[in-house]
Amino acid sequence: MSTESLRKDHALIEKVLQSMQVTLDLLKSGKQIPGSILMPVIDFSKNFTDVCHHGKEEDSLFPALEKTGMPRHMGPIAVMLMEHQKTKQIAQNMEESAKAYLDSGSSDKLVSDIFEYIEHVGAHLWKENNRLFAMAEMRLHGLADQMTKDLDDTEKQKLDKLGKKRVDYEQIASDLERNVSQLK
Numbered sequence: 001m002s003t004e005s006l007r008k009d010h011a012l013i014e015k016v017l018q019s020m021q022v023t024l025d026l027l028k029s030g031k032q033i034p035g036s037i038l039m040p041v042i043d044f045s046k047n048f049t050d051v052c053h054h055g056k057e058e059d060s061l062f063p064a065l066e067k068t069g070m071p072r073h074m075g076p077i078a079v080m081l082m083e084h085q086k087t088k089q090i091a092q093n094m095e096e097s098a099k100a101y102l103d104s105g106s107s108d109k110l111v112s113d114i115f116e117y118i119e120h121v122g123a124h125l126w127k128e129n130n131r132l133f134a135m136a137e138m139r140l141h142g143l144a145d146q147m148t149k150d151l152d153d154t155e156k157q158k159l160d161k162l163g164k165k166r167v168d169y170e171q172i173a174s175d176l177e178r179n180v181s182q183l184k
Contacts, residue, residue: 002147019176
């Protein structure tokens, strides 16, 4: 499948969203959340989700779809690009509210930002998994090997710029899952 790499990203992002939901519930119940949990969430959200995953879509998948006649300025690609920008903005807000929370202990804005991120990204992933990727599979039929290579090359390039590897973000996701479960 030409979207297999992106689907694997989604599974990893969903794992982090689950840890974020537990974090959100703990914050709402008055539990203190340490920076050792919040800052990896921010790193993952800003760097893996936005820079790496969205970069793979924007630099590899969307141009391939454009070559098949899918327009960039309207329709599914345009919607995904707008949602990527919104994801980036919510992640930035979440970083600011996490830092403020760690300084002041006031969690209201952080709770709001985490909730918005979970809801937005969850809905976005659903649209991609159930709509965009189905269209991509039909349009890119026969190009799966080339698409996989392009996506892998883009991932490597994006992560190299960050000084990271995929395994680093897989470890963050696993550590978050373990660490938030210990706070319950």
